[in-house]
Amino acid sequence: MTNLEITWVLAEIADLLELGGENPFKVKAYRQAVRVLHHLPEPVAVMAQRGELAKLPGFGKTIVATVKELLSTGTCTSLARLREEVPAGLREMLAIPGLGVRSIRTIYSHLGISTLAELEQAAREKRLRTLPGIGTKSELTVLRNIEMFRQQHGRFPLGVALPFANQLVAEVRTLPGVERAEIAGDVRRGEEMVETARIVVGADEPDRVLEVIAGHPQAARDTVREGPSISFRTWMGLAVKVTVVSRKDFIWEWFLATGSRAHTNRVAEMASGNRIPPNRLNSGSFLQEEWEIYSLLGLPYIPPEIRENCGELEAAKDGSLPELLLPENIKGDLHIHTMWSDGLNTIEEMAKAAYAMGYEYLAITDHSHSLAIANGLSVERLQEQWEEIRDLNRQNLGIRLFTGVEVDILADGRLDYPDEVLAQADVVIASIHSGFRQEAEKITTRIEGAMKNPHVDIVAHPTGRMLGRRRPYDIQIERVLDLAARTGTWLEINAFPDRLDLCDKHARQCKDMEIPIVINTDAHDVNRLQEMLYGVITARRGWLTVDDVMNTRSFDQITRVLGAKGKKK
Protein backbone atom coordinates (compact mmCIF):
# COMPACT_ATOMS: atom_id res chain seq x y z
CA MET A 1 0.00 0.00 0.00
CA THR A 2 1.24 3.45 -0.89
CA ASN A 3 1.44 6.37 1.51
CA LEU A 4 -1.41 8.05 -0.32
CA GLU A 5 -3.70 5.06 0.09
CA ILE A 6 -2.93 4.85 3.79
CA THR A 7 -3.72 8.54 4.23
CA TRP A 8 -7.11 7.90 2.66
CA VAL A 9 -7.90 5.25 5.24
CA LEU A 10 -6.74 7.38 8.17
CA ALA A 11 -8.64 10.40 6.85
CA GLU A 12 -11.81 8.34 6.56
CA ILE A 13 -11.38 7.09 10.12
CA ALA A 14 -10.98 10.71 11.27
CA ASP A 15 -14.12 11.80 9.44
CA LEU A 16 -16.22 8.92 10.73
CA LEU A 17 -15.02 9.39 14.31
CA GLU A 18 -15.90 13.06 14.06
CA LEU A 19 -19.34 12.35 12.62
CA GLY A 20 -19.86 9.82 15.40
CA GLY A 21 -19.26 12.57 17.94
CA GLU A 22 -15.89 11.33 19.20
CA ASN A 23 -13.43 13.41 21.17
CA PRO A 24 -12.16 16.10 18.73
CA PHE A 25 -8.58 15.55 19.81
CA LYS A 26 -8.78 11.89 18.90
CA VAL A 27 -9.98 12.99 15.48
CA LYS A 28 -7.14 15.44 15.27
CA ALA A 29 -4.62 12.72 16.10
CA TYR A 30 -5.63 10.82 12.94
CA ARG A 31 -5.58 14.00 10.87
CA GLN A 32 -2.10 14.77 12.18
CA ALA A 33 -0.95 11.31 11.08
CA VAL A 34 -2.37 12.02 7.61
CA ARG A 35 -0.37 15.24 7.49
CA VAL A 36 2.82 13.47 8.50
CA LEU A 37 2.35 10.80 5.83
CA HIS A 38 1.69 13.43 3.18
CA HIS A 39 5.08 14.94 3.84
CA LEU A 40 6.99 11.68 4.27
CA PRO A 41 9.92 11.48 1.85
CA GLU A 42 9.85 7.68 1.54
CA PRO A 43 7.29 4.83 1.42
CA VAL A 44 5.92 4.14 4.87
CA ALA A 45 6.23 0.42 4.05
CA VAL A 46 10.01 0.83 4.00
CA MET A 47 9.95 2.57 7.38
CA ALA A 48 7.79 -0.23 8.75
CA GLN A 49 10.34 -2.80 7.61
CA ARG A 50 13.01 -0.94 9.54
CA GLY A 51 10.67 -0.87 12.54
CA GLU A 52 10.66 2.92 12.62
CA LEU A 53 6.94 3.70 12.47
CA ALA A 54 6.77 4.68 16.13
CA LYS A 55 9.46 7.29 15.52
CA LEU A 56 7.10 9.32 13.35
CA PRO A 57 5.60 12.29 15.20
CA GLY A 58 2.03 11.59 16.26
CA PHE A 59 2.36 7.85 15.64
CA GLY A 60 1.48 6.10 18.89
CA LYS A 61 0.41 2.56 19.65
CA THR A 62 -2.98 2.64 17.91
CA ILE A 63 -1.99 4.40 14.70
CA VAL A 64 1.15 2.31 14.30
CA ALA A 65 -0.99 -0.83 14.69
CA THR A 66 -3.48 0.46 12.11
CA VAL A 67 -0.75 1.19 9.58
CA LYS A 68 0.89 -2.20 10.17
CA GLU A 69 -2.45 -3.93 9.66
CA LEU A 70 -2.98 -2.06 6.40
CA LEU A 71 0.49 -2.91 5.15
CA SER A 72 0.19 -6.60 5.93
CA THR A 73 -3.49 -7.30 5.15
CA GLY A 74 -4.67 -4.36 3.05
CA THR A 75 -7.66 -4.02 5.35
CA CYS A 76 -8.50 -2.12 8.50
CA THR A 77 -10.81 -3.55 11.15
CA SER A 78 -11.40 -0.30 13.00
CA LEU A 79 -12.48 1.40 9.77
CA ALA A 80 -14.76 -1.51 8.91
CA ARG A 81 -16.44 -1.17 12.29
CA LEU A 82 -16.88 2.58 11.91
CA ARG A 83 -18.39 2.13 8.48
CA GLU A 84 -21.08 -0.04 10.02
CA GLU A 85 -21.84 2.57 12.65
CA VAL A 86 -21.86 5.74 10.54
CA PRO A 87 -23.82 6.00 7.26
CA ALA A 88 -21.47 6.56 4.30
CA GLY A 89 -23.60 9.43 3.02
CA LEU A 90 -22.77 11.55 6.06
CA ARG A 91 -19.13 11.50 5.05
CA GLU A 92 -20.04 12.70 1.57
CA MET A 93 -21.84 15.62 3.16
CA LEU A 94 -18.58 16.69 4.84
CA ALA A 95 -17.27 17.42 1.35
CA ILE A 96 -19.97 20.07 0.91
CA PRO A 97 -18.45 23.43 1.87
CA GLY A 98 -20.52 25.20 4.49
CA LEU A 99 -21.62 21.97 6.08
CA GLY A 100 -19.63 20.96 9.11
CA VAL A 101 -20.00 18.08 11.51
CA ARG A 102 -22.43 19.87 13.79
CA SER A 103 -24.84 20.78 11.01
CA ILE A 104 -24.67 17.30 9.51
CA ARG A 105 -25.44 15.75 12.87
CA THR A 106 -28.37 18.15 13.34
CA ILE A 107 -29.73 17.29 9.90
CA TYR A 108 -29.29 13.57 10.49
CA SER A 109 -30.86 13.55 13.94
CA HIS A 110 -33.84 15.79 13.07
CA LEU A 111 -34.65 14.69 9.54
CA GLY A 112 -32.99 11.28 9.37
CA ILE A 113 -31.13 12.38 6.24
CA SER A 114 -28.10 10.22 5.47
CA THR A 115 -27.46 10.60 1.72
CA LEU A 116 -26.59 13.53 -0.53
CA ALA A 117 -29.70 12.92 -2.64
CA GLU A 118 -31.95 13.19 0.43
CA LEU A 119 -30.07 16.30 1.52
CA GLU A 120 -30.58 17.94 -1.85
CA GLN A 121 -34.27 17.11 -1.85
CA ALA A 122 -34.74 18.47 1.66
CA ALA A 123 -32.97 21.69 0.68
CA ARG A 124 -35.18 22.08 -2.39
CA GLU A 125 -38.27 21.51 -0.25
CA LYS A 126 -37.03 24.24 2.14
CA ARG A 127 -36.96 21.83 5.05
CA LEU A 128 -33.36 22.54 6.14
CA ARG A 129 -34.24 26.09 7.15
CA THR A 130 -36.62 24.78 9.79
CA LEU A 131 -33.72 23.27 11.75
CA PRO A 132 -32.02 25.03 14.67
CA GLY A 133 -28.99 27.02 13.53
CA ILE A 134 -29.75 26.68 9.83
CA GLY A 135 -31.41 29.50 7.91
CA THR A 136 -32.27 30.35 4.33
CA LYS A 137 -28.74 31.41 3.41
CA SER A 138 -27.17 28.19 4.61
CA GLU A 139 -29.82 26.21 2.77
CA LEU A 140 -29.00 28.00 -0.49
CA THR A 141 -25.24 27.54 0.05
CA VAL A 142 -25.82 23.82 0.51
CA LEU A 143 -27.76 23.61 -2.76
CA ARG A 144 -25.10 25.52 -4.70
CA ASN A 145 -22.29 23.45 -3.26
CA ILE A 146 -24.02 20.13 -3.89
CA GLU A 147 -24.11 21.19 -7.52
CA MET A 148 -20.34 21.87 -7.50
CA PHE A 149 -19.75 18.52 -5.81
CA ARG A 150 -21.78 16.68 -8.44
CA GLN A 151 -19.84 18.30 -11.26
CA GLN A 152 -16.62 16.99 -9.73
CA HIS A 153 -18.07 13.65 -8.79
CA GLY A 154 -15.88 10.69 -9.66
CA ARG A 155 -13.11 12.97 -10.91
CA PHE A 156 -9.70 13.20 -9.32
CA PRO A 157 -7.14 16.01 -9.36
CA LEU A 158 -4.26 15.57 -11.77
CA GLY A 159 -2.03 15.42 -8.69
CA VAL A 160 -3.62 12.07 -7.79
CA ALA A 161 -4.19 10.64 -11.27
CA LEU A 162 -0.75 11.39 -12.76
CA PRO A 163 1.33 9.57 -10.12
CA PHE A 164 -1.07 6.64 -10.32
CA ALA A 165 -0.85 6.50 -14.12
CA ASN A 166 2.95 6.75 -13.97
CA GLN A 167 3.14 3.80 -11.63
CA LEU A 168 0.71 1.68 -13.63
CA VAL A 169 2.48 2.36 -16.89
CA ALA A 170 5.82 1.44 -15.32
CA GLU A 171 4.36 -1.86 -14.12
CA VAL A 172 2.75 -2.65 -17.47
CA ARG A 173 6.08 -2.06 -19.23
CA THR A 174 7.59 -4.96 -17.31
CA LEU A 175 5.00 -7.45 -18.58
CA PRO A 176 6.20 -10.00 -21.15
CA GLY A 177 5.34 -9.13 -24.73
CA VAL A 178 4.75 -5.43 -24.01
CA GLU A 179 6.67 -3.31 -26.49
CA ARG A 180 5.35 0.03 -25.51
CA ALA A 181 3.05 1.50 -22.88
CA GLU A 182 2.12 5.17 -22.53
CA ILE A 183 -0.23 7.46 -20.64
CA ALA A 184 -3.05 8.89 -22.77
CA GLY A 185 -6.34 10.72 -22.20
CA ASP A 186 -7.02 13.52 -19.71
CA VAL A 187 -3.82 12.82 -17.80
CA ARG A 188 -1.59 13.18 -20.85
CA ARG A 189 -3.34 16.39 -21.83
CA GLY A 190 -2.84 17.66 -18.28
CA GLU A 191 -6.51 18.28 -17.46
CA GLU A 192 -6.74 19.64 -13.92
CA MET A 193 -9.51 17.17 -12.98
CA VAL A 194 -9.24 13.70 -14.45
CA GLU A 195 -12.25 11.61 -15.34
CA THR A 196 -10.40 8.48 -16.44
CA ALA A 197 -6.72 7.57 -16.22
CA ARG A 198 -6.02 6.04 -19.63
CA ILE A 199 -3.10 3.84 -20.66
CA VAL A 200 -2.41 2.55 -24.16
CA VAL A 201 -0.25 -0.52 -24.65
CA GLY A 202 1.32 -2.02 -27.76
CA ALA A 203 1.99 -5.75 -27.34
CA ASP A 204 2.52 -9.04 -29.21
CA GLU A 205 -0.42 -10.82 -27.68
CA PRO A 206 -2.89 -8.19 -26.41
CA ASP A 207 -5.24 -10.76 -24.86
CA ARG A 208 -2.60 -12.11 -22.54
CA VAL A 209 -1.68 -8.62 -21.34
CA LEU A 210 -5.34 -7.80 -20.72
CA GLU A 211 -5.71 -10.92 -18.59
CA VAL A 212 -2.79 -9.94 -16.41
CA ILE A 213 -4.12 -6.42 -15.94
CA ALA A 214 -7.53 -7.80 -14.94
CA GLY A 215 -5.78 -9.32 -11.93
CA HIS A 216 -4.06 -6.07 -10.94
CA PRO A 217 -4.50 -5.45 -7.21
CA GLN A 218 -5.75 -1.94 -7.96
CA ALA A 219 -8.59 -3.29 -10.13
CA ALA A 220 -10.88 -3.20 -7.13
CA ARG A 221 -14.35 -2.84 -8.63
CA ASP A 222 -16.50 -2.30 -11.71
CA THR A 223 -14.05 -4.28 -13.83
CA VAL A 224 -15.32 -4.51 -17.41
CA ARG A 225 -13.59 -6.09 -20.38
CA GLU A 226 -14.68 -4.57 -23.68
CA GLY A 227 -12.90 -5.27 -26.98
CA PRO A 228 -9.24 -4.29 -26.67
CA SER A 229 -9.82 -2.45 -23.39
CA ILE A 230 -10.28 -3.16 -19.75
CA SER A 231 -11.81 -0.62 -17.37
CA PHE A 232 -11.97 -0.59 -13.60
CA ARG A 233 -12.06 1.64 -10.59
CA THR A 234 -9.32 1.63 -8.00
CA TRP A 235 -10.61 1.23 -4.49
CA MET A 236 -10.20 5.01 -4.07
CA GLY A 237 -12.66 5.37 -6.94
CA LEU A 238 -10.37 6.57 -9.73
CA ALA A 239 -11.61 5.27 -13.11
CA VAL A 240 -8.90 3.54 -15.15
CA LYS A 241 -8.98 2.31 -18.72
CA VAL A 242 -6.20 0.29 -20.31
CA THR A 243 -6.29 -0.38 -24.04
CA VAL A 244 -3.98 -3.04 -25.48
CA VAL A 245 -3.43 -3.24 -29.24
CA SER A 246 -0.85 -4.74 -31.58
CA ARG A 247 2.35 -2.79 -32.08
CA LYS A 248 1.37 -1.63 -35.56
CA ASP A 249 -1.82 -0.01 -34.27
CA PHE A 250 -0.19 1.51 -31.22
CA ILE A 251 0.51 5.07 -32.41
CA TRP A 252 -2.91 5.66 -33.93
CA GLU A 253 -4.64 4.23 -30.86
CA TRP A 254 -2.46 6.34 -28.55
CA PHE A 255 -3.31 9.45 -30.55
CA LEU A 256 -7.07 8.72 -30.42
CA ALA A 257 -7.02 7.84 -26.73
CA THR A 258 -5.17 11.07 -25.94
CA GLY A 259 -7.95 13.20 -27.44
CA SER A 260 -9.49 15.54 -26.94
CA ARG A 261 -12.34 14.17 -29.00
CA ALA A 262 -12.84 17.57 -30.63
CA HIS A 263 -9.18 17.63 -31.67
CA THR A 264 -8.91 14.06 -32.96
CA ASN A 265 -12.19 14.42 -34.86
CA ARG A 266 -10.86 17.40 -36.74
CA VAL A 267 -7.58 15.65 -37.47
CA ALA A 268 -9.45 12.58 -38.71
CA GLU A 269 -11.59 14.86 -40.91
CA MET A 270 -8.52 16.48 -42.40
CA ALA A 271 -7.04 13.05 -43.05
CA SER A 272 -10.17 11.59 -44.65
CA GLY A 273 -9.16 12.73 -48.14
CA ASN A 274 -6.08 10.66 -47.68
CA ARG A 275 -6.83 7.02 -48.59
CA ILE A 276 -4.12 5.55 -46.41
CA PRO A 277 -5.42 3.50 -43.43
CA PRO A 278 -4.98 5.59 -40.31
CA ASN A 279 -2.29 3.41 -38.79
CA ARG A 280 -0.06 3.61 -41.88
CA LEU A 281 2.17 6.09 -43.64
CA ASN A 282 2.10 6.89 -47.37
CA SER A 283 4.92 4.46 -47.82
CA GLY A 284 2.69 1.68 -46.47
CA SER A 285 4.86 1.20 -43.39
CA PHE A 286 3.33 1.56 -39.95
CA LEU A 287 3.46 4.70 -37.86
CA GLN A 288 6.43 4.75 -35.51
CA GLU A 289 5.86 8.04 -33.75
CA GLU A 290 2.93 10.37 -33.18
CA TRP A 291 4.38 13.35 -35.07
CA GLU A 292 4.06 11.31 -38.27
CA ILE A 293 0.26 11.73 -38.09
CA TYR A 294 0.60 15.51 -38.16
CA SER A 295 3.38 15.28 -40.69
CA LEU A 296 1.06 13.40 -43.09
CA LEU A 297 -1.22 16.44 -42.95
CA GLY A 298 1.67 18.81 -43.49
CA LEU A 299 1.54 20.03 -39.91
CA PRO A 300 4.12 20.31 -37.14
CA TYR A 301 3.71 18.14 -34.04
CA ILE A 302 1.04 19.46 -31.69
CA PRO A 303 1.75 18.84 -27.98
CA PRO A 304 -1.02 16.96 -26.09
CA GLU A 305 -1.67 19.79 -23.61
CA ILE A 306 -3.12 22.04 -26.33
CA ARG A 307 -5.11 19.43 -28.27
CA GLU A 308 -8.42 21.02 -27.29
CA ASN A 309 -9.60 22.35 -30.65
CA CYS A 310 -9.13 25.89 -29.47
CA GLY A 311 -6.98 27.26 -32.24
CA GLU A 312 -4.08 24.79 -32.22
CA LEU A 313 -4.80 23.35 -35.68
CA GLU A 314 -5.11 26.83 -37.19
CA ALA A 315 -1.89 27.88 -35.49
CA ALA A 316 -0.16 24.74 -36.74
CA LYS A 317 -1.28 25.50 -40.28
CA ASP A 318 -0.07 29.09 -40.32
CA GLY A 319 3.15 28.30 -38.48
CA SER A 320 2.30 30.23 -35.31
CA LEU A 321 2.24 27.30 -32.89
CA PRO A 322 4.05 28.41 -29.73
CA GLU A 323 7.13 26.61 -28.49
CA LEU A 324 5.69 25.58 -25.13
CA LEU A 325 7.47 25.98 -21.82
CA LEU A 326 9.42 22.94 -20.54
CA PRO A 327 10.04 21.91 -16.92
CA GLU A 328 13.77 22.40 -17.42
CA ASN A 329 13.22 26.05 -18.33
CA ILE A 330 12.33 26.89 -14.73
CA LYS A 331 15.28 28.47 -12.92
CA GLY A 332 13.81 29.09 -9.49
CA ASP A 333 10.80 29.10 -7.19
CA LEU A 334 9.57 32.42 -5.83
CA HIS A 335 6.98 31.22 -3.31
CA ILE A 336 7.85 28.72 -0.58
CA HIS A 337 7.41 28.36 3.18
CA THR A 338 9.72 27.23 5.95
CA MET A 339 9.55 26.34 9.65
CA TRP A 340 9.57 30.06 10.37
CA SER A 341 5.83 29.96 9.64
CA ASP A 342 3.89 26.80 8.74
CA GLY A 343 6.46 24.98 6.61
CA LEU A 344 8.12 21.77 7.73
CA ASN A 345 11.74 22.35 6.71
CA THR A 346 14.41 24.90 7.54
CA ILE A 347 15.49 27.56 5.06
CA GLU A 348 18.73 25.68 4.52
CA GLU A 349 16.95 22.38 3.80
CA MET A 350 14.66 24.07 1.29
CA ALA A 351 17.63 25.80 -0.32
CA LYS A 352 19.58 22.57 -0.67
CA ALA A 353 16.58 20.75 -2.15
CA ALA A 354 16.07 23.59 -4.64
CA TYR A 355 19.77 23.50 -5.52
CA ALA A 356 19.50 19.75 -6.14
CA MET A 357 16.73 20.52 -8.64
CA GLY A 358 19.17 22.69 -10.56
CA TYR A 359 17.61 26.01 -9.53
CA GLU A 360 19.63 29.22 -9.46
CA TYR A 361 17.46 30.97 -6.89
CA LEU A 362 14.74 30.58 -4.30
CA ALA A 363 12.58 33.20 -2.58
CA ILE A 364 11.74 32.57 1.09
CA THR A 365 8.18 33.86 1.47
CA ASP A 366 6.64 32.94 4.80
CA HIS A 367 3.27 34.11 6.04
CA SER A 368 2.69 37.50 7.60
CA HIS A 369 1.64 38.25 11.13
CA SER A 370 -2.16 38.09 10.88
CA LEU A 371 -2.22 34.50 9.69
CA ALA A 372 -1.91 33.27 13.25
CA ILE A 373 -2.82 29.68 12.50
CA ALA A 374 0.17 29.49 10.16
CA ASN A 375 2.46 31.07 12.77
CA GLY A 376 2.76 34.24 10.70
CA LEU A 377 5.87 36.35 11.29
CA SER A 378 5.87 39.58 13.28
CA VAL A 379 8.03 42.34 11.83
CA GLU A 380 10.72 41.48 14.39
CA ARG A 381 10.78 37.78 13.48
CA LEU A 382 10.77 38.70 9.80
CA GLN A 383 13.92 40.78 10.32
CA GLU A 384 15.53 37.88 12.20
CA GLN A 385 14.65 35.54 9.36
CA TRP A 386 16.18 37.87 6.79
CA GLU A 387 19.38 37.90 8.86
CA GLU A 388 19.49 34.11 8.59
CA ILE A 389 18.91 34.34 4.83
CA ARG A 390 21.76 36.82 4.45
CA ASP A 391 23.98 34.51 6.49
CA LEU A 392 23.11 31.57 4.26
CA ASN A 393 23.84 33.62 1.16
CA ARG A 394 27.27 34.42 2.60
CA GLN A 395 27.88 30.67 3.00
CA ASN A 396 27.61 30.25 -0.74
CA LEU A 397 25.21 27.28 -0.98
CA GLY A 398 25.34 27.29 -4.77
CA ILE A 399 21.87 28.80 -4.89
CA ARG A 400 20.91 32.40 -4.21
CA LEU A 401 18.15 33.13 -1.72
CA PHE A 402 15.82 36.10 -1.96
CA THR A 403 14.31 37.63 1.17
CA GLY A 404 10.56 37.73 0.81
CA VAL A 405 7.11 37.62 2.34
CA GLU A 406 3.68 36.32 1.50
CA VAL A 407 1.84 39.29 2.92
CA ASP A 408 -1.83 38.91 3.69
CA ILE A 409 -4.33 41.18 2.01
CA LEU A 410 -6.47 41.79 5.09
CA ALA A 411 -10.27 41.71 5.01
CA ASP A 412 -10.40 45.52 4.90
CA GLY A 413 -7.93 45.64 2.00
CA ARG A 414 -4.86 46.78 3.94
CA LEU A 415 -1.64 44.82 3.66
CA ASP A 416 -0.41 43.06 6.78
CA TYR A 417 2.98 44.84 6.88
CA PRO A 418 3.69 48.57 6.56
CA ASP A 419 5.22 49.82 3.32
CA GLU A 420 8.61 50.49 4.88
CA VAL A 421 8.90 46.77 5.74
CA LEU A 422 7.73 45.62 2.31
CA ALA A 423 10.22 48.00 0.71
CA GLN A 424 13.09 46.00 2.24
CA ALA A 425 12.07 42.60 0.82
CA ASP A 426 13.50 41.29 -2.44
CA VAL A 427 10.18 39.63 -3.30
CA VAL A 428 6.74 40.64 -2.04
CA ILE A 429 3.83 38.31 -2.70
CA ALA A 430 0.34 39.45 -1.76
CA SER A 431 -2.53 37.03 -1.27
CA ILE A 432 -5.88 36.51 0.38
CA HIS A 433 -6.41 34.11 3.27
CA SER A 434 -9.53 35.58 4.88
CA GLY A 435 -12.85 37.02 3.86
CA PHE A 436 -13.15 34.57 0.96
CA ARG A 437 -16.87 35.02 0.72
CA GLN A 438 -16.96 38.76 0.35
CA GLU A 439 -19.01 40.10 -2.51
CA ALA A 440 -17.38 40.71 -5.88
CA GLU A 441 -16.85 44.44 -5.60
CA LYS A 442 -15.25 44.28 -2.18
CA ILE A 443 -12.88 41.38 -2.82
CA THR A 444 -11.88 42.64 -6.27
CA THR A 445 -11.08 46.06 -4.79
CA ARG A 446 -8.93 44.36 -2.15
CA ILE A 447 -6.78 42.65 -4.77
CA GLU A 448 -6.64 45.80 -6.86
CA GLY A 449 -5.43 47.72 -3.83
CA ALA A 450 -2.61 45.24 -3.33
CA MET A 451 -1.59 45.44 -6.98
CA LYS A 452 -1.43 49.23 -6.79
CA ASN A 453 1.04 49.04 -3.92
CA PRO A 454 4.44 49.77 -5.49
CA HIS A 455 6.16 47.13 -3.35
CA VAL A 456 3.95 44.20 -4.33
CA ASP A 457 5.61 42.10 -7.02
CA ILE A 458 3.28 39.11 -7.27
CA VAL A 459 -0.33 38.21 -6.53
CA ALA A 460 -0.44 34.56 -5.45
CA HIS A 461 -3.27 32.10 -6.15
CA PRO A 462 -5.36 34.97 -7.52
CA THR A 463 -8.78 33.27 -7.56
CA GLY A 464 -8.44 31.24 -4.35
CA ARG A 465 -10.10 28.12 -5.67
CA MET A 466 -9.39 24.63 -4.32
CA LEU A 467 -10.20 21.97 -6.87
CA GLY A 468 -13.37 20.11 -5.93
CA ARG A 469 -13.46 21.79 -2.53
CA ARG A 470 -13.75 25.54 -2.79
CA ARG A 471 -15.08 27.83 -5.45
CA PRO A 472 -12.96 30.77 -6.60
CA TYR A 473 -13.50 34.03 -4.76
CA ASP A 474 -16.26 36.03 -6.35
CA ILE A 475 -13.68 38.28 -8.04
CA GLN A 476 -14.04 40.08 -11.34
CA ILE A 477 -11.04 38.50 -13.00
CA GLU A 478 -11.11 40.88 -15.98
CA ARG A 479 -10.55 43.82 -13.68
CA VAL A 480 -7.66 42.03 -11.98
CA LEU A 481 -6.02 41.15 -15.31
CA ASP A 482 -6.54 44.66 -16.57
CA LEU A 483 -4.81 46.21 -13.59
CA ALA A 484 -2.04 43.60 -13.65
CA ALA A 485 -1.33 44.60 -17.23
CA ARG A 486 -1.21 48.28 -16.29
CA THR A 487 0.84 47.96 -13.07
CA GLY A 488 3.14 45.20 -14.33
CA THR A 489 2.21 43.04 -11.33
CA TRP A 490 3.12 39.41 -11.92
CA LEU A 491 0.33 36.87 -11.54
CA GLU A 492 1.05 33.45 -10.16
CA ILE A 493 0.24 30.03 -11.45
CA ASN A 494 0.22 28.25 -8.12
CA ALA A 495 1.48 24.76 -8.92
CA PHE A 496 -0.02 23.05 -5.86
CA PRO A 497 -2.13 20.39 -7.59
CA ASP A 498 -5.21 21.20 -5.50
CA ARG A 499 -5.06 24.82 -6.61
CA LEU A 500 -3.62 25.27 -10.12
CA ASP A 501 -4.50 28.90 -9.78
CA LEU A 502 -4.42 30.72 -12.17
CA CYS A 503 -5.97 28.03 -14.35
CA ASP A 504 -5.00 27.28 -17.95
CA LYS A 505 -7.62 29.60 -19.47
CA HIS A 506 -6.65 32.58 -17.36
CA ALA A 507 -2.99 31.88 -18.10
CA ARG A 508 -3.73 32.11 -21.80
CA GLN A 509 -5.61 35.38 -21.26
CA CYS A 510 -2.53 36.72 -19.45
CA LYS A 511 -0.34 35.75 -22.38
CA ASP A 512 -2.64 37.62 -24.76
CA MET A 513 -2.55 40.66 -22.48
CA GLU A 514 1.23 40.42 -21.98
CA ILE A 515 0.86 40.04 -18.21
CA PRO A 516 3.98 38.47 -16.68
CA ILE A 517 3.36 35.04 -15.19
CA VAL A 518 5.36 33.37 -12.45
CA ILE A 519 4.97 29.67 -11.63
CA ASN A 520 5.47 28.85 -7.95
CA THR A 521 4.95 25.74 -5.85
CA ASP A 522 3.97 27.38 -2.53
CA ALA A 523 5.86 24.36 -1.13
CA HIS A 524 5.64 23.79 2.62
CA ASP A 525 8.29 21.03 2.57
CA VAL A 526 11.16 19.85 0.38
CA ASN A 527 9.11 17.20 -1.46
CA ARG A 528 6.51 19.65 -2.62
CA LEU A 529 9.11 21.64 -4.54
CA GLN A 530 8.71 18.87 -7.13
CA GLU A 531 5.14 19.95 -7.80
CA MET A 532 6.48 22.65 -10.12
CA LEU A 533 5.66 20.14 -12.86
CA TYR A 534 1.90 20.68 -12.38
CA GLY A 535 2.35 24.41 -12.79
CA VAL A 536 4.35 23.88 -15.96
CA ILE A 537 1.62 21.60 -17.34
CA THR A 538 -0.99 24.27 -16.59
CA ALA A 539 1.19 26.88 -18.29
CA ARG A 540 1.57 24.65 -21.34
CA ARG A 541 -2.21 24.27 -21.49
CA GLY A 542 -2.31 28.07 -21.47
CA TRP A 543 0.06 28.16 -24.47
CA LEU A 544 2.84 29.80 -22.44
CA THR A 545 6.43 29.91 -23.65
CA VAL A 546 9.72 30.67 -21.91
CA ASP A 547 9.23 34.36 -22.62
CA ASP A 548 5.87 34.51 -20.85
CA VAL A 549 7.17 33.12 -17.55
CA MET A 550 9.35 35.24 -15.30
CA ASN A 551 11.06 32.47 -13.34
CA THR A 552 12.66 31.13 -16.48
CA ARG A 553 15.00 34.13 -16.18
CA SER A 554 18.49 33.74 -14.82
CA PHE A 555 19.39 35.02 -11.36
CA ASP A 556 20.95 38.18 -12.81
CA GLN A 557 17.98 38.89 -15.05
CA ILE A 558 15.36 38.34 -12.38
CA THR A 559 17.28 40.41 -9.85
CA ARG A 560 17.31 43.24 -12.37
CA VAL A 561 13.57 43.10 -13.09
CA LEU A 562 12.66 42.72 -9.42
CA GLY A 563 14.86 45.69 -8.59
CA ALA A 564 13.14 47.79 -11.22
CA LYS A 565 9.68 46.83 -10.03
CA GLY A 566 9.93 48.68 -6.73
CA LYS A 567 9.47 51.88 -8.72
CA LYS A 568 6.18 50.96 -10.35
CA LYS A 569 3.43 53.52 -10.25
Add this chain to the structure above:
DNA sequence: GCCGTTTTCGGCCCGACTGTTTTCAGTCG
Protein backbone atom coordinates in the same frame (compact mmCIF):
# COMPACT_ATOMS: atom_id res chain seq x y z
C1' DG B 1 -5.16 9.21 20.18
C1' DC B 2 -0.71 11.29 21.35
C1' DC B 3 2.54 13.44 24.16
C1' DG B 4 5.25 14.67 28.02
C1' DT B 5 5.71 15.16 31.86
C1' DT B 6 6.37 18.70 38.05
C1' DT B 7 5.15 10.34 34.24
C1' DT B 8 -0.25 7.27 34.00
C1' DC B 9 -3.39 12.46 33.50
C1' DG B 10 -4.41 16.88 31.38
C1' DG B 11 -3.75 19.45 27.55
C1' DC B 12 -3.72 19.43 22.65
C1' DC B 13 -1.68 26.01 16.93
C1' DC B 14 -6.03 30.68 16.98
C1' DG B 15 -8.85 34.17 15.19
C1' DA B 16 -12.13 36.00 11.84
C1' DC B 17 -16.17 35.75 9.27
C1' DT B 18 -20.91 34.38 8.52
C1' DG B 19 -25.35 33.52 9.59
C1' DT B 20 -27.88 32.73 13.08
C1' DT B 21 -29.10 35.08 16.48
C1' DT B 22 -30.27 39.00 20.08
C1' DT B 23 -25.10 37.33 22.46
C1' DC B 24 -23.18 33.26 19.99
C1' DA B 25 -22.19 28.84 17.45
C1' DG B 26 -20.41 26.82 13.37
C1' DT B 27 -17.14 26.78 9.82
C1' DC B 28 -12.87 27.63 7.86
C1' DG B 29 -8.06 28.15 7.05
